[in-house]
Amino acid sequence: MTTGKEHRMTSAASAADLAPTAYAWEIRATGLKVRAGRRRMAVDGLDLALGTGVHGLLGPNGAGKTTLIRALATVLRPAGGTLELLGESAGGRSGHRALRRRIGYLPQEFGYYRRFTVREFVEYMAWLKEVPKAEVPAAVQRAVERVGLADRADERMKALSGGMVRRVGIAQAIVNDPVILLLDEPTAGLDPAQRLRLRKLLQELGTDTCVVVSTHLVEDVAAACTDVVLLDEGRLVFQGTPDDLAAAGGPGHMGDSPLERGYSALLRGPGRERGAW
Amino acid sequence: MTAEHASARLIEGYARGGTDLAADEVWAVEAHLEACRVCRDRLSATVGAEVPAVASLVDTVWSGLEPLLAVTATMPRGRRRPARWLTPTTAPWPAMVVGVTLSALLLDLAGTGFGEVSLVLLVAPVLPVLGVAASWSRGLDPAYELTVSAPRAGLPLVLRRTASVLGAVVPALLAGGWATGVSAAQWLLPCLAFTAATLALGGAVGVTRAAAVLAAVWAAVIVAPTLATSRTAAALQTGGLPAWGLLLVLGVGVVIARRDAYSVLGAHR
Numbered sequence: 001m002t003t004g005k006e007h008r009m010t011s012a013a014s015a016a017d018l019a020p021t022a023y024a025w026e027i028r029a030t031g032l033k034v035r036a037g038r039r040r041m042a043v044d045g046l047d048l049a050l051g052t053g054v055h056g057l058l059g060p061n062g063a064g065k066t067t068l069i070r071a072l073a074t075v076l077r078p079a080g081g082t083l084e085l086l087g088e089s090a091g092g093r094s095g096h097r098a099l100r101r102r103i104g105y106l107p108q109e110f111g112y113y114r115r116f117t118v119r120e121f122v123e124y125m126a127w128l129k130e131v132p133k134a135e136v137p138a139a140v141q142r143a144v145e146r147v148g149l150a151d152r153a154d155e156r157m158k159a160l161s162g163g164m165v166r167r168v169g170i171a172q173a174i175v176n177d178p179v180i181l182l183l184d185e186p187t188a189g190l191d192p193a194q195r196l197r198l199r200k201l202l203q204e205l206g207t208d209t210c211v212v213v214s215t216h217l218v219e220d221v222a223a224a225c226t227d228v229v230l231l232d233e234g235r236l237v238f239q240g241t242p243d244d245l246a247a248a249g250g251p252g253h254m255g256d257s258p259l260e261r262g263y264s265a266l267l268r269g270p271g272r273e274r275g276a277w
Numbered sequence: 278m279t280a281e282h283a284s285a286r287l288i289e290g291y292a293r294g295g296t297d298l299a300a301d302e303v304w305a306v307e308a309h310l311e312a313c314r315v316c317r318d319r320l321s322a323t324v325g326a327e328v329p330a331v332a333s334l335v336d337t338v339w340s341g342l343e344p345l346l347a348v349t350a351t352m353p354r355g356r357r358r359p360a361r362w363l364t365p366t367t368a369p370w371p372a373m374v375v376g377v378t379l380s381a382l383l384l385d386l387a388g389t390g391f392g393e394v395s396l397v398l399l400v401a402p403v404l405p406v407l408g409v410a411a412s413w414s415r416g417l418d419p420a421y422e423l424t425v426s427a428p429r430a431g432l433p434l435v436l437r438r439t440a441s442v443l444g445a446v447v448p449a450l451l452a453g454g455w456a457t458g459v460s461a462a463q464w465l466l467p468c469l470a471f472t473a474a475t476l477a478l479g480g481a482v483g484v485t486r487a488a489a490v491l492a493a494v495w496a497a498v499i500v501a502p503t504l505a506t507s508r509t510a511a512a513l514q515t516g517g518l519p520a521w522g523l524l525l526v527l528g529v530g531v532v533i534a535r536r537d538a539y540s541v542l543g544a545h546r
Contacts (some may be wrong), residue, residue: 025425058493070542072428075422075425075542076541076542077428096428096540097431098428100428100430101428105423105426107423109422110423111419111420111421111422111423112419113364113420116365125423125427126282127361127429128423128427128428128429130428149349150348159476
């Protein structure tokens, strides 16, 4: 039937895609404690369950957002409590190799190699993420196209603007088609039009991926997220839809939009002492 | 291949929309076309010659696609592969190490040294440590956090980078040692022991810090007394070899026992 070097047609859905999942939540934490540095407990007794969708992680600086995302990326070990990712315990001392292949992670400080081209960098990351060799070129091309950098793919990264570098960071995070996608402040450095595009991409990814986006911009949450997680001092303050968050605020609370008023209402509850800022 | 191909009747019927073919024939032709270039070419010839409606539809689709394809960069062929062994930011370090070896060698050969002491012998054990530090260090590798979070992170990647550093440094030292008549056994074992110790200590306090500590210890315990007394320290003579071997085994043991430390961000900042 076949002639010489024909490509074998690949089916659109692999066995792994069709297999039923063995977990109820992509991310599940109970009483999670994670240390930042030697002493400070940045995440302190957090209970959280996240499924498919876009989850906005909100909170003031120092609330433990970055530490939580690092723990979810398995680069920080929990100091207490349990953390289950895709049904697998992320505590323990193993390297979580199989689990990490299904996680995409963009750190807050996204470091890159200035002399690499966009394609080389994303390809290098695909290699680090153990994407099968035969699939690397296509996966890289797809990731680069999704963040709208196909026309700059062969330029060196030092020639890119800050917003474009950020998009390369998102491309490397999605190159392995992750089931859990962790983005720490992905909108930093993007101009308004790029932020709109990113929100669309997030909504698109959120249909079949568990996306966790940390941000301190409340309007990002309103536009892109199906779910808001509000953290303060390492604990969960609120989890619900953006509408629930808006409903929590009244006219007496600080803020220019319903969401901002809800945010300040939940963070400055009675009995809390805070500085002027 | 001499496998069967679709008959002219089937191809023609398919090109005309498949209405005069049985459903299972359409299905079989389609499945065959997906895998057979010869029959696809026959199909396109048939369409071009006999079915102008389909031909013009294909042309319209192509003319819509072409401007999009023109701006999409295609993968350049025969590109160099990005570094798998060393990160680009580390590459200058082994080069520096080779440079230091060469200058030590020149000083030795010029006879401006310190009596019977060979400079190559004095610097050889600590040089790879610098390269190893550069290849697995939070400060020097901008993509450190990304690398550590990847599935491939961990001991195999650390060893791969260490091996590439040693691969660059050891030949340079061998050449230097041969030119000055220092036997390889005298420095190779301390050199490997120091490398293992850097990785072992690095798992606890960070590789950069470990390298700095070990280099300082080396300078204080071996280099300073040697330069002061102008004779090779006892540790570097053949009698010291068992001790170096022990240090090497210890270091390797600690590295293996603590291999998980290389796939998490340490508490050290």
